[in-house]
Amino acid sequence: MILDVRIAQELIVLKKSMESGGKLLASEQLRQYYATFRSRFGPDILSDNHFYLASLWGYYRLVNLGGRSSTLSDLLLGISTP
Numbered sequence: 001m002i003l004d005v006r007i008a009q010e011l012i013v014l015k016k017s018m019e020s021g022g023k024l025l026a027s028e029q030l031r032q033y034y035a036t037f038r039s040r041f042g043p044d045i046l047s048d049n050h051f052y053l054a055s056l057w058g059y060y061r062l063v064n065l066g067g068r069s070s071t072l073s074d075l076l077l078g079i080s081t082p
Helices: 007-019 027-041 049-065 071-078
Strands: none
Touching: none
């Protein structure tokens, strides 16, 4: 499916504006986030149901039993909160 030329141009202008304003992550940073996500939730990991359930249980224990207020996205991105 090809975008209307006007929409494509508007998206290009918006991207450039967001890049210059520092509102977009750098490509290398995005690649690192994607790699972290794949290493934790990629098809090869999720195909092993035991590992997947252990990951979910680990998150539950961390948040509910450990008293931490981390969000799932923080854990996925490897961001720790004190």
